[in-house]
Structures are given as structure tokens and as C-alpha cells.
Amino acid sequence: MQEEKNDTNPAESPEHIKRSSDSYDELKAGMASAAAAFGRFRESVARGMRILFADEEKGDFNLMKYFIGLLSLILFFALTMVGYVSVKESKMEVKPVIMEASEQCIDCHVRKGISAGAVRDWKMSAHAAKGIGCNECHIPAKGAPERIVAMPTACEDPNVRREVSSRNCKQCHSDKVAEFMKGKHSKAWLAMEAMPTTKDQPDAIMAGEKGCGACHKIGRDEGQCDSCHTRHLFSAAEARRPEACGTCHMGFDHPQWEMYSTSKHGMIYQTEKNDYDFSRKIGDWYKEPFEASSKTPRAPVCVTCHMQDGGHDVSTAWGFLALRLPEEDEEWMGYRVRILQGLGVLDANGKPTERLGAVKAAQMARLTREEWEAERRKMLNVCSQCHGETWAREELEKIDGLIKEADRLMAEAVDIVEGLYRDGILPRPADYPAGVDLLRFYEVQSGIEQTLYVMFLEHRMRTFQGGFHSNPDYLHWYGWAEMKRDLVEIREEARRLREEHKGG
Ligand code: HEC
Ligand code: HEC
Numbered sequence: 001m002q003e004e005k006n007d008t009n010p011a012e013s014p015e016h017i018k019r020s021s022d023s024y025d026e027l028k029a030g031m032a033s034a035a036a037a038f039g040r041f042r043e044s045v046a047r048g049m050r051i052l053f054a055d056e057e058k059g060d061f062n063l064m065k066y067f068i069g070l071l072s073l074i075l076f077f078a079l080t081m082v083g084y085v086s087v088k089e090s091k092m093e094v095k096p097v098i099m100e101a102s103e104q105c106i107d108c109h110v111r112k113g114i115s116a117g118a119v120r121d122w123k124m125s126a127h128a129a130k131g132i133g134c135n136e137c138h139i140p141a142k143g144a145p146e147r148i149v150a151m152p153t154a155c156e157d158p159n160v161r162r163e164v165s166s167r168n169c170k171q172c173h174s175d176k177v178a179e180f181m182k183g184k185h186s187k188a189w190l191a192m193e194a195m196p197t198t199k200d201q202p203d204a205i206m207a208g209e210k211g212c213g214a215c216h217k218i219g220r221d222e223g224q225c226d227s228c229h230t231r232h233l234f235s236a237a238e239a240r241r242p243e244a245c246g247t248c249h250m251g252f253d254h255p256q257w258e259m260y261s262t263s264k265h266g267m268i269y270q271t272e273k274n275d276y277d278f279s280r281k282i283g284d285w286y287k288e289p290f291e292a293s294s295k296t297p298r299a300p301v302c303v304t305c306h307m308q309d310g311g312h313d314v315s316t317a318w319g320f321l322a323l324r325l326p327e328e329d330e331e332w333m334g335y336r337v338r339i340l341q342g343l344g345v346l347d348a349n350g351k352p353t354e355r356l357g358a359v360k361a362a363q364m365a366r367l368t369r370e371e372w373e374a375e376r377r378k379m380l381n382v383c384s385q386c387h388g389e390t391w392a393r394e395e396l397e398k399i400d401g402l403i404k405e406a407d408r409l410m411a412e413a414v415d416i417v418e419g420l421y422r423d424g425i426l427p428r429p430a431d432y433p434a435g436v437d438l439l440r441f442y443e444v445q446s447g448i449e450q451t452l453y454v455m456f457l458e459h460r461m462r463t464f465q466g467g468f469h470s471n472p473d474y475l476h477w478y479g480w481a482e483m484k485r486d487l488v489e490i491r492e493e494a495r496r497l498r499e500e501h502k503g504g
């Protein structure tokens, strides 16, 4: 049944898209010919007038010239009719071909008062302008994820599915989907599911897309493309604004929205945003590097730095975990090994565990020097659109150095807690890997492990993320200063636990 419908779904064939844009071109050609006809009319009227007045002045009545004037007028009306008819014909060609299928959807939904907002937003979209209807997205395309094909539908049309995968968008936007699949967003669901305690959380939080799942769904079923340009407007201009990223990139362990909005860059954005023209493509903003225009963002927004030229393949050099391999600095590598053991990626002897497979699959860390350098180069190219390159490089290198300092504190904390397991002061649960298991997040047994997790996921993150987003307060008071405080607490608590243990 599904297959059958798909075969008749116009969205299935690239021909259809060609057809719709062909008839769009015809429509434009029709308008152009009408305009040309109007031009010719103005010319002939002007000629007729010139003839008339010239003749009156001379007092010489020339019937031949009148005749020519009249002929021009007739010609004008004829041409206008041709232009009008061809416009009408093109319109007739666009509408039924594309709209027929979604007309049924809209008719019934309007009649029954269902999803009026969706219809309204769609009508304002670039899709509606080009005749891309409801059916093109809501009837799963060939190769759509099985989960979507198999799900029940509340719609009276049995072919309709509520959820839409990037497979449907791919029929017309294969370039954007291919870029997206290369980037980190497409790995988001995988990364979430790879965490050891994901299975222990209520369904609503994960598969129900309410907590972790609400943000990580961006990578579910080959990508949710309405994450930044929301349905049913699907506006590129909306996605260019930093607010588009805010719902997910905020809060506890990745407060990029808060850090950016209160950085110097973000304050300039807030002061001047009403002047900026977000309908322009990102790649066009600085095409004329020395052009003065209040419409071009004077301060960068998220996509200036992370989606250069509109590339949908977002990724950074350090990534979320701020880990890279290999590390040439030996001292630093020592700290990093302790952290990797804490993450259960290396075992007690420093040998890779099976978790390294998950890290690789979800691209959680850059695993070659070249990969890391390529991302850093891309970023420096952005900064040097506005700043001096040497200055910008030094700004970023200061933060690289700060990651080493944060890792030193982190390694000491991991060591202390690890020592408690080793000496039998804290029991190590059977399902833990060799290390302390930072990836269990809050699913731990004791206060000291809670402090360790907060130190890693909240405070270490803020130290370097605040640095990279030029936010002094996040870097220092919410980041570095808190790490120091965590470490004091961990030392104190370990001492107390050891004494308690000695006392029996
Ligand atoms: C004969 C009436 C009718 C037609 C035709 C129709 N729909 Fe529906 N649609 C409904 C009803 C009724 C619902 C249920 C609303 C609810 O209670 O959530 C619905 C729900 C939906 C939903 C949500 C489904 C879900 O599982 O939550 C989508 C998406 C949808 N319709 C899209 C479409 C599209 C696209 C078409 C055309 C291909 C279409 N509809 C044609 C009546 C119709
Ligand atoms: C360009 C693609 C596209 C078009 C065109 C489109 N939709 Fe949707 N629609 C989506 C996406 C994406 C979702 C979110 C699906 C998900 O959760 O995975 C959605 C969700 C929905 C939902 C369920 C969720 C909700 O907010 O209630 C309804 C109902 C719906 N669309 C109706 C329509 C109707 C009616 C039309 C035509 C006027 C339409 N859609 C056209 C992409 C589209």
C-alpha cells in the first residue's frame, strides 16, 4: 500500500521538481513578455502623440500617421492578451500538478479545524511559493526509516505519517542532507544512546523526546531538519539567527547561548540585531570585506563561526569533551590518560576498551592531528574576517593552554576517587569499567562521585567553552573557580571517608 502510493507521489521523481521549476520559469517568461508588451505600448502611444502634436503645429492633417498610431494601439492590446494568457496558462500548469495532492489534505484539515497554524505557516513558506505541498513531506519517501514507516497514524489518510525524516527533504535538497550527515548533529542520537545509563531513564526522557531526547533528536532517523528552521515556515533567515540554536545549546554542560549572549560579540548582536539583514546568505555577508553596511552583522553570530558558507556539517576541533589524540605534550598526555580512564575509554593498563568504538562512531574526539588542525584552520579563517589572524590565533591558543590546566585538576580528582576504589573504601559496582566512569553522569552511589561528575561535566566544560566564546565570567567564576572548589571538596571528603574506614 505504502509502495503503491509512493509510486504516484510526485515528490518521488526528480522530474516533478524540474517540472515545477520549469513552469515557474515559464510563469516568469510570461510576465516578462507582458512587461515587454507594455513597453512596446508606451512607445507606440508616445509615437502616436508625437505625430499628433507635430501635425497640429503644422496644421497639416496626415491620415496615414493616424492610421499608424491606431495600428500600434491594436498591436498593444493583442500583445497584452498574449502575455496575460501565457501567465494564466503557466499558473494553470503549476497549480494542479503540485497542489492536487495537498489540496485534499488542506481541504479536510480546514473543514475539520485541524492544525490551522501548520497550514498558515506553510502558506508563508518558500515551499508554498514553489508549490511544495503537505504530501511531499508527510508521505514517507523510499528508504525512509522503518520506525517512521511502521508507526500508527492519527490522520484519515492512511499513507500519512506524523514524523518526517531527512529522506523526504533529500529528494530536493540532497546537498544539504549530505553535508548534515558528515557533521556532528547527525550523530547526536547515537551519542546519547551510547551512554551507559541511558537505558535506566524513563522512556519519556529518551525515546519520548522530552529530556535528553528533545535535544538529541536532531540526529534521530537520519536527522530532524526542523531543528533550526522550524516547521512549517522552514525559513533560512530564522536559522541564521543565534536564537535558533538556543534551546539546545544552553544550560548545565553546554551554556553556549548564555556565554555567547553576554560576550562582547553577543552584546553587539543584541544592540544592533534589528538592523541586520538575515535574509542574506551567510556566504554573502563578507564577500566585500571592506564594504560598510549596517545590514551586515558587525559581530559574529553562531552560524558565522559554525556554519561558514551555510555548511550543514558542524564540527569543532576540540569537541564537547575537549579531548584529542595524539598529544605531543607528554605531561598533558599523562593527565589525558587519567581522564580517558575515567571515561572508560582506556582500561587500567592504558589499553583501549570497547567504548573507544562508540567514541569513534559518534566522532566524539578528533583522532588525528590533521583532523584537529583542519577544524582549527576553518575557525581562524572566520576570526580573520574581522580580526588580525595572529591576534585571533593567540586568543584561541590561550584557551588550548587553559584546557591543560583544567585537565591537571581533573586528573588529580580522578586519581583521588580511583584510590578510594582501589583501597576498598568505596565499593566499585560490577558494571563499572576499570575507571571511575564519568559517563554515568549522575547515576552514581556517593556524594564524592557526584562532585566528581559535576566537576567534569559542568565546571571543566565552562572553563574552556567560556574561553572559546570570549566570556570571562563563565571561564573564571562558573568554570575555573568552581573546579578549584570541587577539588577541595573531593580532597576533604576522601580524607573523611578514609578516616571513617580506619575507624571501622
Ligand atoms: C479526510 C480528512 C483528512 C485528509 C484528506 C487528510 N487528513 Fe490529515 N488528519 C486528519 C485528521 C482527522 C487528523 C487527526 C487530528 C488529531 O486528532 O490529531 C489528521 C492528522 C494529520 C497529521 C498528524 C498525524 C498524527 O499521527 O498525529 C498529519 C501530519 C496530517 N494529518 C497530514 C495530512 C496530509 C499530509 C494529508 C494529505 C496527504 C492529510 N493529512 C489528509 C484528517 C485528514
Ligand atoms: C517541507 C516539509 C513539510 C511540509 C511541506 C509539511 N510538513 Fe507538516 N511537518 C513537517 C515536519 C518536519 C514535522 C515534524 C515531524 C517530526 O516530529 O518528526 C511536521 C509535523 C506536522 C504535524 C504534526 C506535529 C504538529 O505540530 O502538530 C502536522 C499536523 C503537520 N505537520 C501538518 C502539515 C500540513 C497540514 C501540511 C500542509 C499544509 C504540512 N504539514 C506540510 C514537515 C512538513
Ligand code: HEC
Residues within 6 Å of the ligand: 011, 017, 126, 127, 130, 132, 136, 137, 164, 165, 166, 168, 169, 170, 171, 172, 173, 225, 226, 229, 234, 235, 236, 237
Ligand atoms: C519536493 C521538493 C522539496 C521537498 C521534499 C523539500 N523542499 Fe525545501 N525547498 C524546495 C524548494 C523548491 C525551495 C525553494 C528554493 C528557492 O526558492 O530557491 C525550498 C526551500 C527550502 C528552504 C529555504 C527557505 C528560505 O527561507 O529560503 C529550506 C530551509 C528548506 N527548503 C528546507 C526543507 C526541509 C527541512 C525539507 C524536509 C523536511 C524540505 N525542505 C523538503 C523543495 C523541497
Ligand code: HEC
Residues within 6 Å of the ligand: 184, 185, 187, 188, 189, 191, 192, 214, 215, 216, 217, 218, 227, 228, 239, 244, 245, 246, 247, 248, 249, 302, 303, 306, 307, 314, 315, 316, 317, 318, 319, 320, 321, 362
Ligand atoms: C535540537 C537541538 C539542537 C539545535 C537546535 C542545535 N544543536 Fe548543535 N548540537 C546538538 C547536539 C545534541 C549536539 C551534540 C551532537 C553529538 O556530538 O553527538 C550538537 C553539536 C553541535 C556542534 C558540535 C560540537 C562538537 O562536539 O564539535 C556545534 C558546533 C553545534 N552543535 C552548533 C550549533 C549551531 C550553530 C546551532 C544553531 C544554528 C545548533 N547547533 C543548533 C543539538 C542542537
Ligand code: HEC
Residues within 6 Å of the ligand: 191, 192, 193, 195, 198, 211, 212, 213, 214, 215, 216, 247, 248, 249, 250, 251, 253, 254, 319, 320, 321, 362, 363, 364, 365
Ligand atoms: C538541552 C539539550 C540537551 C539535553 C537535555 C541533553 N543534551 Fe546531550 N548534548 C546537547 C548538546 C547541545 C551537546 C553538544 C554540546 C557541545 O558540544 O558543547 C550534547 C552533547 C552530548 C554528548 C557528547 C557527544 C559528543 O560527540 O561529544 C553526549 C554523549 C550527550 N550529550 C548525551 C546526553 C544524555 C545521555 C543526556 C540525558 C541524560 C543529554 N545528553 C541531555 C544537548 C542536550
Ligand code: HEC
Residues within 6 Å of the ligand: 166, 169, 170, 173, 176, 177, 180, 185, 218, 223, 224, 225, 226, 227, 228, 229, 236, 237, 239, 240, 280, 281, 282, 283, 303, 307, 309, 310, 311, 312
Ligand atoms: C544547526 C541548524 C540547522 C539544521 C539542523 C539544519 N539547517 Fe538548513 N540551514 C541552516 C542555516 C543557518 C541556513 C542558512 C544557510 C546560508 O545562509 O547559506 C540553512 C539553509 C538551508 C537551506 C537553504 C539553502 C540555500 O542555499 O538557500 C536548505 C534547503 C536547508 N537549510 C535544508 C536543510 C535540511 C534538509 C536539513 C536536515 C538535513 C537542515 N537544513 C538542517 C541551519 C540548519
Ligand code: HEC
Residues within 6 Å of the ligand: 242, 245, 246, 249, 254, 256, 257, 260, 261, 265, 300, 301, 302, 303, 304, 305, 306, 316, 317, 318, 319, 320, 375, 376, 379, 396, 464, 465, 466, 468, 469
Ligand atoms: C566568534 C566565533 C564564535 C561564535 C559567535 C560562537 N562560537 Fe561556538 N565555538 C567557537 C570556537 C572558537 C570554539 C572552539 C573551537 C575549537 O575547538 O577549536 C567553539 C566551540 C563550540 C562548541 C563545542 C564546545 C565548546 O563550547 O567548546 C559548540 C557546541 C558551539 N561552539 C556552539 C555555539 C553556539 C550554539 C553559538 C551561538 C549561541 C556559538 N557557538 C557562537 C567560536 C564561536
Ligand code: HEC
Residues within 6 Å of the ligand: 264, 265, 268, 297, 298, 299, 300, 304, 305, 379, 380, 382, 383, 384, 385, 386, 387, 392, 395, 396, 470
Ligand atoms: C563579524 C566580525 C567578527 C568576527 C568574525 C569575530 N569577531 Fe571577535 N569581535 C568583533 C567585534 C566588533 C568585537 C568588539 C571589539 C571591541 O570590544 O572593541 C569583537 C571582540 C572580540 C573579543 C573581546 C574583545 C577584545 O578585544 O578582547 C574577543 C576575545 C574576540 N572578539 C575573539 C574572536 C575570535 C577568537 C573570533 C573567531 C573565533 C572572532 N572574535 C570572530 C568582531 C568579530
